[in-house]
Amino acid sequence: xxxxxxxxxxxxxxxxxxxxxxxxxxxxxxxxxxxxxxxxxxxxxxxxxxxxxxxxxxxxxxxxxxxxxxxxxxxxxxxxxxxxxxxxxxxxxxxxxxxxxxxxxxxxxxxxxxxxxxxxxxxxxxxxxxxxxxxxxxxxxxxxxxxxxxxxxxxxxxxxxxxxxxxxxxxxxxxxxxxxxxxxxxxxxxxxxxxxxxxx
Amino acid sequence: xxxxxxxxxxxxxxxxxxxxxxxxxxxxxxxxxxxxxxxxxxxxxxxxxxxxxxxxxxxxxxxxxxxxxxxxxxxxxxxxxxxxxxxxxxxxxxxxxxxxxxxxxxxxxxxxxxxxxxxxxxxxxxxxxxxxxxxxxxxxxxxxxxxxxxxxxxxxxxxxxxxxxxxxxxxxxxxxxxxxxxxxxxxxxxxxxxxxxxxxxxxxxxxxxxxxxxxxxxxxxxxxxxxxxxxxxxxxxxxxxxxxxxxxxxxxxxxxxxxxxxxxxxxxxxxxxxxxxxxxxxxxxxxxxxxxxxxxxxxxxxxxxxxxxxxxxxxxxxxxxxxxxxxxxxxxxxxxxxxxxxxxxxxxxxxxxxxxxxxxxxxxxxxxxxxxxxxxxxxxxxxxxxxxxxxxxxxxxxxxxxxxxxxxxxxxxxxxxxxxxxxxxxxxxxxxxxxxxxxxxxxxxxxxxxxxxxxxxxxxxxxxxxxxxxxxxxxxxxxxxxxxxxxxxxxxxxxxxxxxxxxxxxxxxxxxxxxxxxxxxxxxxxxxxxxxxxxxxxxxxxxxxxxxxxxxxxxxxxxxxxxxxxxxxxxxxxxxxxxxxxxxxxxxxxxx
Numbered sequence: 001x002x003x004x005x006x007x008x009x010x011x012x013x014x015x016x017x018x019x020x021x022x023x024x025x026x027x028x029x030x031x032x033x034x035x036x037x038x039x040x041x042x043x044x045x046x047x048x049x050x051x052x053x054x055x056x057x058x059x060x061x062x063x064x065x066x067x068x069x070x071x072x073x074x075x076x077x078x079x080x081x082x083x084x085x086x087x088x089x090x091x092x093x094x095x096x097x098x099x100x101x102x103x104x105x106x107x108x109x110x111x112x113x114x115x116x117x118x119x120x121x122x123x124x125x126x127x128x129x130x131x132x133x134x135x136x137x138x139x140x141x142x143x144x145x146x147x148x149x150x151x152x153x154x155x156x157x158x159x160x161x162x163x164x165x166x167x168x169x170x171x172x173x174x175x176x177x178x179x180x181x182x183x184x185x186x187x188x189x190x191x192x193x194x195x196x197x198x199x200x
Numbered sequence: 201x202x203x204x205x206x207x208x209x210x211x212x213x214x215x216x217x218x219x220x221x222x223x224x225x226x227x228x229x230x231x232x233x234x235x236x237x238x239x240x241x242x243x244x245x246x247x248x249x250x251x252x253x254x255x256x257x258x259x260x261x262x263x264x265x266x267x268x269x270x271x272x273x274x275x276x277x278x279x280x281x282x283x284x285x286x287x288x289x290x291x292x293x294x295x296x297x298x299x300x301x302x303x304x305x306x307x308x309x310x311x312x313x314x315x316x317x318x319x320x321x322x323x324x325x326x327x328x329x330x331x332x333x334x335x336x337x338x339x340x341x342x343x344x345x346x347x348x349x350x351x352x353x354x355x356x357x358x359x360x361x362x363x364x365x366x367x368x369x370x371x372x373x374x375x376x377x378x379x380x381x382x383x384x385x386x387x388x389x390x391x392x393x394x395x396x397x398x399x400x401x402x403x404x405x406x407x408x409x410x411x412x413x414x415x416x417x418x419x420x421x422x423x424x425x426x427x428x429x430x431x432x433x434x435x436x437x438x439x440x441x442x443x444x445x446x447x448x449x450x451x452x453x454x455x456x457x458x459x460x461x462x463x464x465x466x467x468x469x470x471x472x473x474x475x476x477x478x479x480x481x482x483x484x485x486x487x488x489x490x491x492x493x494x495x496x497x498x499x500x501x502x503x504x505x506x507x508x509x510x511x512x513x514x515x516x517x518x519x520x521x522x523x524x525x526x527x528x529x530x531x532x533x534x535x536x537x538x539x540x541x542x543x544x545x546x547x548x549x550x551x552x553x554x555x556x557x558x559x560x561x562x563x564x565x566x567x568x569x570x571x572x573x574x575x576x577x578x579x580x581x582x583x584x585x586x587x588x589x590x591x592x593x594x595x596x597x598x599x600x601x602x603x604x605x606x607x608x609x610x611x612x613x614x615x616x617x618x619x620x621x622x623x624x625x626x627x628x629x630x631x632x633x634x635x636x637x638x639x640x641x642x643x644x645x646x647x648x649x650x651x652x653x654x655x656x657x658x659x660x661x662x663x664x665x666x667x668x669x670x671x672x673x674x675x676x677x678x679x680x681x682x683x684x685x686x687x688x689x690x691x692x693x694x695x696x697x698x699x700x701x702x703x704x705x706x707x708x709x710x711x712x713x714x715x716x717x718x719x720x721x722x723x724x725x726x727x728x729x730x731x732x733x734x735x736x737x738x739x740x741x742x743x744x745x746x747x748x749x750x751x752x753x754x755x756x757x758x759x760x761x762x763x764x765x766x767x768x769x770x771x772x773x774x775x776x777x778x779x780x781x782x783x784x785x786x787x788x789x790x791x792x
Binding site: 089116 | 269272274275344345346349368369370371372374412418440441444445447448451452455482486487490704705706774777779780782
């Protein structure tokens with residue numbers, strides 16, 4: 001049938017060249033019916049469907065990549081959190097250990113401090129001296145620690161630390177290193193006692 | 201044609217039967233997999249990719265009154281190895297790949313864990329000798345995080361780590377005897393760790409998660425199968441700094457006098473709270489094995505009872521005053537030997553002529569015969585009732601594990617000698633805590649408060665439970681208590697140790713005791729238990745200090761315990777900023 005149509009369509013160039021010159025430019029087309037047009041699939045639909053599916057696949061892939069990337073990130077952060085937690089715990093432990101009474105007393109004594117067990121009070125309201133003043137001799141001065149603490153084994157006193165040991169290699173070293181800085185600014189021993197201002 | 205039809209029909213029938221048979225087979229298999237074995241298979245498949253791990257609940261801390269940690273939980277790590285897999289391996293270093301032999305690896309581990317390489321090799325060969333397929337052997341238990349990290353860095357493929365939550369006692373032996381300790385397996389064994397275990401104990405939980413082929417945790421796959429429960433914190437009434445000081449002073453004097461053991465109790469007069477309980481020798485809970493004698497691992501202040509001796513005379517005096525049968529100025533004649541009508545035989549510690557003493561003087565001279573003459577004014581039952589009201593014969597309210605109740609026989613069972621001996625602190629036993637409680641009662645206008653060691657169990661949300669009762673009971677009248685305190689002040693001022701225990705600026709009430717120690721077989725040893733108990737400031741009592749030293753061989757009298765009392769009381773008054781006494785003590789005559 002289309003054959004037929006094609007033949008009919010072919011213009012008769014030789015037989016009737018001048019009978020109807022306007023017919024040369026006349027374009028004849030078979031118009032499909034509306035129902036035919038509706039029935040025919042449009043390429044745009046196919047394209048959009050394919051594009052949509054591709055998009056979904058790509059998005060899903062990206063999402064999955066993102067999630068698994070996130071899993072690695074989460075895993076890495078969790079590992080680092082655990083590590084930091086361990087560090088914090090270890091440093092806290094060192095701090096608590098060197099703030100034990102044994103450590104404080106030994107360090108205070110190493111720095112030349114003595115304790116007095118003879119309290120005297122000055123009452124501000126009337127300037128009364130309560131108690132009997134006497135110089136401190138250090139009630140347990142110089143005695144080694146008689147209350148053991150196995151945790152302090154090997155922890156040096158502030159006076160035994162090398163100068164500028166602030167950057168200790170270990171965590172424990174860093175903790176006591178901070179105390180060493182205090183030692184640096186400690187005043188020198190005063191052979192004649194604390195100087196008193198001459199007030200008249 | 202007919203045969204053709206028949207054969208085709210037969211073929212169709214055969215096909216259908218075959219088809220049904222196959223479908224039936226599939227259905228059976230499906231039911232088997234999906235229903236019958238579903239749980240097993242699910243679990244198996246989950247097991248291949250899911251990991252179950254314990255979540256450790258942390259055991260509660262034991263804190264002092266100011267929140268200082270006396271016992272805490274830290275994470276430690278066990279290092280284990282797989283003996284059958286122990287082989288050389290290659291390690292990637294900056295210089296390229298290096299082959300590490302077992303001996304080298306063992307030496308590296310040994311250097312970090314404080315062992316020798318040979319001992320690590322011995323662990324491997326020992327485990328393999330026992331079991332060729334051995335996959336598990338301990339290298340080191342409970343190493344800290346620094347060692348753990350260093351060993352982990354060695355990247356030895358046959359080394360594994362386990363978490364091992366452990367106890368740590370940052371203050372060491374400070375209050376170590378009170379805090380107690382746990383076994384390496386985490387079982388509470390002594391002291392508050394044991395007594396307060398129901399508060400401290402935690403329960404471990406579990407969680408499962410799924411992991412990918414590369415071991416990375418899959419997101420959203422973590423399921424907590426059992427919630428971990430942290431333990432509560434035990435808040436004690438102890439001041440760790442003061443306890444250290446007291447232990448230090450006690451240990452120094454106990455060593456100097458060669459004492460077998462000693463205790464010092466510091467108690468708040470107005471609350472009944474124990475602010476320091478020192479024992480010598482004292483255990484360091486971080487190193488329990490360092491204390492060889494098992495008796496030294498507990499707190500003798502709670503668990504050892506002894507005959508108190510003359511410190512007990514304060515109780516008899518307060519009882520007589522409360523009953524209205526005497527005043528501080530009541531007069532008697534105290535002979536060296538007193539033979540009461542019931543057949544008892546009471547002697548003073550050293551020979552003397554008859555003394556004209558008041559009740560005050562009896563306490564100053566610590567005369568047994570004089571105290572007997574006052575004590576016999578009360579009936580046995582009356583004295584027994586006073587003693588029980590002062591808290592004798594039963595364990596204190598502190599609820600310390602294995603606390604001793606002391607021995608106080610019912611008055612009906614007292615023989616003639618015991619009737620008199622119980623007036624001056626022999627023939628019955630008390631713990632250091634009970635003696636401290638007697639002086640707390642006298643200092644607190646006759647009101648005895650429950651002895652308190654623990655303020656309660658503090659939970660994560662801040663609530664306190666198991667708070668002990670604090671209601672007191674009037675044991676003797678306020679005036680009897682006041683008079684007794686005044687008399688004890690005279691003892692402090694005029695007793696033979698007046699120069700040794702002087703605390704300038706403060707009024708102090710105190711009494712010494714020197715009691716023979718039983719040998720546990722019904723008679724006495726040559727050793728003495730020397731003690732001093734008292735409170736200060738006497739005009740407004742704040743703190744009781746009670747010192748006991750057992751068998752100080754180098755100085756066998758209360759002179760051994762007096763310096764401890766002096767130093768500890770001074771420190772207590774200074775630390776708590778007790779205001780020095782203004783007015784002088786009322787002068788009471790000791791003789792007539």
